[in-house]
Amino acid sequence: MTTLLVIAKEPRPGRVKTRLTPPFTPQQAAGLAEAALADTLRAVAAAPAARRVLVLDGRPGAWLPPGFDVVAQCAGGLDERLAAAFARCTGPALLVGMDTPQVTPELLTVDFSGADAWFGPAEDGGFWALGLAEPDPGLLRGVPMSTAETGAVQRRRLVDAGLRVRDLPCLRDVDTAADAHAVAALAPGGRFAARLAGCTAAPPASGPGAAR
Incomplete structure (x- = not known):
């Protein structure tokens, strides 16, 4: 069975979701980050897994549900921190971030019997999920x-290594206020949507003149 990894940063004001400020305050941005992380962890907790691991920059809080091992992120760039997370695993592993609170347990239930890797692209050009049947930090x-x-x-790196890659649906990360409203609409029953509804920032402008 697969190990599910979540790489995350402790949701503290001024340290997370800084691109949400403005229009939100640092406290609101941290609250939205906490809600996004809580929704993500809830989805991971409901998905089948051999082990669930939170790879955390900071300290856990009341938002952490039971059933997770917590390990500290290593130093270095994001590529090194992701590589180190996979280095802790033996057997199949799927890693996700904390920026896609619309994720579901079904999306996290992957089958490696016909694939060496799973890749979840993000709308901004990044990726929200990466799964490896045989974790190799060098990838x-x-x-x-x-x-x-x-x-x-990243996907080309997998293909060039000769891996059979299967793709997950493309999801939108929460980086900006526009992202926040779009993602909340996709998962209106989640904690993220509820927290966003309680914020005082106005919805982003729309139309030809809207900033992007």
Whole structure:
């Protein structure tokens, strides 16, 4: 059975979701990050897994449900931290972040019997999920992170290694206020949508003149 990994940052004001400020305050942004993480962990908790691991930058809080092992992120760039998370695993592993609170247990239930890797692209050009039947940290080290080409480079790395890659649906990360409203609409019953509804920021403008 698969190990499910969640890589996350402790939702503290000023440290998470800084691109949401403005229009939201740092406290609101941290609250939205906490809700997104809680929704993600709830989905992971409901998916079948051999082990559930939170790879955390910071300390766990009341948002952490039971059933998770918590390990600290290593130092270095995101590629090194992702690689180190996979290095802790033996057997199939699927890693997700905390930016897609619309994720469901069904999306996290992957079958490696016909695949060596699972890849979940994100709308911004990155990726929201990466699964490896045989975790190899070298498949992530050196991939440029947080660019519009990150996902394409990472997927090409998998293919070039001769792996059979299967794709998960493309999801939208929550980075901006526009993302937050769009994602909340996709999962209106989640904690993220409820927390967003309680924020005082106005919805982003729409139409030809809207900022992107």
